[in-house]
Amino acid sequence: MRSKIPPFLLQKEQHKISPDLSGSPGVPAIDRTVSNAAKSLKTMYIQAESAGNSRTGNDLNPIIKVVSFIYILVIISLVSSIVSQLLLGCLIFLLFVFSGIRISGVYKKILLPAFLFGFLVSVPASLNVITPGDMIFTILSLKKSYDFWIYHIPGEIGITLQGCKIVARLFLRVFNSVSLSLLLVYSTSFPRMLKAFGVFHIPDTLLMVIWLAYKFIFILCKTVEETFLAVKSRFIGNVKNQVLRKIVAGRIYFIYNKSLLTYEQTYAAMISRGYEGKIILVAENRLRGKDLLVLFCVLFVGALFLFI
Amino acid sequence: MHIPDGYLSPQTYLPLWGVFIAAMAVAVKKVRQEVSVRNIPYLGMAAAFSFIIMMFNLPVPGGTTGHAVGSAVIAIIFGPYAAMISVSVALIIQALIFGDGGITAIGANCFNMAVCMPFVGWLTFRLICGKSRKPGRISVAAFFAGYISMVFAAILTGFEFGIQPLIATGVDGNALYCPYDLKIAIPAMAIEHLLIFGIVEGLVTTFIVRFFAKQENQPIYAFRNKNTDE
CATH class of the missing domain: 1.10.287 (Helix Hairpins)
Structure with a gap:
């Protein structure tokens, strides 16, 4: 049976206004930037406002959370052993699991900054040009070494064991710091976090x-x-x-x-x-025995990592 | 230019936290004197405005787009002390909620982008513009305010990175934090900001300041008469 719909209605749309892809930025590009930024802002706002619904640690005093968070962050920055950093990463992972936060979503957010700032930025340090040491892989062999101004290029350029250790240490440190920051953001709402900062006499x-x-x-x-x-x-x-x-x-x-x-x-x-x-911020609940016990455990575990 | 956690040693980030806290105390006192009891919501608004400015991508000649750090433009519009507070607050919120920049590095980031950058931008603008209100002069002054402040902050960041292998090494002599020394970190930070990001910052500062300068109610702090402030 022949369709009675007029042909112009069946015709596919030919006059779509497409975003300019020729390299010249147009309104759609700006619009995309603004809407993406607004979308991520809104997502983070909802996250920051509704945080604290996790299973474990929800009832902990935010002052204890913030103090523990800063203490562990300082420990992460002090620990130089790769094994200790790995163990710290495992500990943070377990805290995520116990908090009932969706692991896959969180680790997707962690991996991007960790890869960008922890790996990509530090990866040239694995080369012997920056970190001399025991060569484990040769990338390029030049006829001779070169010296210009204050720089020295060796005849053989490659990856060193010491350089790899530096990259691994930096990557793990950035990875653990970002993980810990997200753990705090996901488990404490921003208003409670802000009140807790009062403990530092801000x-x-x-x-x-x-x-x-x-x-x-x-x-x-x-x-x-x-x-x-x-x-x-x-x-x-x-x-x-x-x-x-x-x-x-x-x-x-x-x-x-x-x-x-x-x-x-x-x-x-x-x-x-x-x-x-005059500004009056509503004070948080008083510290309970449970809060102090958690703080003691965190202080002890943190100190332990310094000696591993 | 946001320094993440893990790149600076405690020997660097702790003193920078100290300098930042001292600078903030001075800024809060100065702004309180200038804007009386209204300072709290005013500063909150300025901080939100500086945060929002960082969201805007502006098309710059050459077919690319870029966004400003905004310290120079905020200093020109709100004054250097208000800029110090507002950019610091914007950076603190970015680090705490969005993970942009490290928490241990907040002191360093604020020192570079919220303490030094607005003052360098402000001084450059005042030096070049003087008392002139000619659009061309304002544009040139705004461009160099943005450009010089950005390059200065980048070199400062490069310096903070570059001293790490000198002050924090392991028993094997290898770097424990940022592995790049001064001869790598400073040129790396300086060149990209001299050639790309500084120009973007300069152009963005020019476009915004020029637009603000055209307005009848003259909202720019740098053009206000001190006697008619309040």
Whole structure:
């Protein structure tokens, strides 16, 4: 049976506005950047606000969590043995498991920065040009060694055992630090974490500034997204770079004005609620025996790693 | 330019934490004097603004895009002390929530990008622009403020990396932290920032400052008369 639908309705769309892939950045590229940044900001905000729903360690005092976190971070930076770093990595992995956090998702987030900052940046240090030592693999043989200015290029360039150890140590250190940071982020909400920082005698003024900035960022982020959607709707196809620069600079100015307005409104709201220039942060619960026991265990285990 | 955890030895990150804390204390005091009791939400807003600025990618001649660290532009718009606090807070939030930059390295990152960078940018801008309000002069001053502050911060970061093999080595004489010495770390950081990132920072600073300078209500701190501040 022949279709009665008119042919123009069956015709595939030919006039799609495609993003400019020729190398010249257009609105879609900027839009993509803004929407991606806004998306990751929102994801992290939800994560930071809803953290603390994990099984183990949820009821621990955040002060103990933050103190333990900083102590272990310092231990990670002090430990130079590769075996100790591996053991620390296993310990953090176990803490993730016991916390009931989804391992695969978290380790995907850990591996990228660990690979970029821990491996890629340090990998040239495995070469004998930077770390002389016992050669385990030759990459290039030159006719002779070269000297220019303050640099020396040996006749044989390759990977050394000592260089590999340096790369492994740096990779593991970055990997463990990122893992530990994410463990804290996933197990303690940002507001509780911030209050816990008071234990280090950080002035309340500064904590309040951090807290307000944290809130403002997500309010402004929504504004950025909405204004870009509005800007995008005014343009079809590609836009000249000069025009685009004006648009972006204009949006930044708009965000500045919006920020000022938000600040005025926040200040008015604070005044109406009795703000007189003094900041009072609600104190966390008192330390219990269980919290002190956990702190003692962390201090002991951390010290143990220094002597392995 | 965000230094991750693991690259700096405690001999480096602890003193830099100390310098950063001292600098912050001075900045908080100065800003309190300038903006009275309204300082808290004002600074929070400035920090959020500096964080958001880092989100924007601007097209720069040559077909690429880049985003600013924003320290120089924040210093020109809000003043150097407010920039010090706002960029520090933005960096602290980045490190704590987004894992961008290390926690032990917060002191070093803030020292480079929130203490030194805004002041270098601010001084360069004031030096070149002077009392002139000519658009061309403002553009040149803003470009060099962004460019010089970025390159300065990069060289400083390179220096912090480069001293690691000198101050923290194992019993075998090998580096325990950043393995690149001064003759590698400084040129590596300086060259890429002199040729690429410094120019991007300079251009981004120029575009934003030029746009702000055109506005009737003149929101730029650097152009304000000190007597009419409050």
